[in-house]
Amino acid sequence: MDEMNKVTFGIDPVLPYALEEALNRLRINVSFLGNETKKIMIISSEPNEGKSFVSMSLWKQMAKAGESCILLDMDMRKSTMVKSNDIRRTDGGELLGMTHYLSGDAEFSDAVYHTEYDGADILPNVDNIANPSMLLESSRFEEMLKYSAEKYRYVFCDAPPLGLVSDGERIGSLCDGAILCVRGGVTPKGIIRNSMQQLQRSGCPLLGIVLNRVDTAQSGYYTKYYKDGYYY
16 A cells, blocks of 8 residues: 555544444445445534534444445535544645645545555545635536546545535535434424425435434434434
8 A cells, every 4th residue: 555645543532332333323224225326425404413423434334344435525614524533644744635636736646545444545625715616516526526436335425514505515416315414402403404405406315314412311302303204
């Protein structure tokens, strides 16, 4: 493996058993979707619903199960993936990423990095920008997704929240489906409905909803959402 294109995670905590099992069930459910579902967008309605954690965790679970996969950090406005996971090149060189590639300042092979997980690569976002709309509308973006789907079994796209900007709709329009992360006891049903409508408008099928950060003592919240058809 080329050390020039490898990164390490300075922060990679061991998860509690229950959480690890929940993520493993999510991986199994995704694997049931079939071979045609390759490009999967992980998104939320609002900030702080745990979408980036779910994206990275699902990507790791797939890698551990022997699937080739890539994680694309598409939150180019306010990404914290590099900082929160302390992602660094093993050779100490400059870390390039999504905005570098989409703007033409780097090639795909320069911005994609191997990791300690066999078959699992990552394309992080290093430099946030105020308005990435033009980059998302470029042919370079479409080519990246197409090439990734040809090279990897799964392409996981960590996208910005639907309720803030239109980036998620654009990304979703080129994906095979989306997983919507919902913060238990916090995200209103009306906001979830709006997000589902946005996904439908973009032509991106809703694959399921991850109910995240749930207080298990609030059983009424489970029941309420299950009856209304929002718990998958």
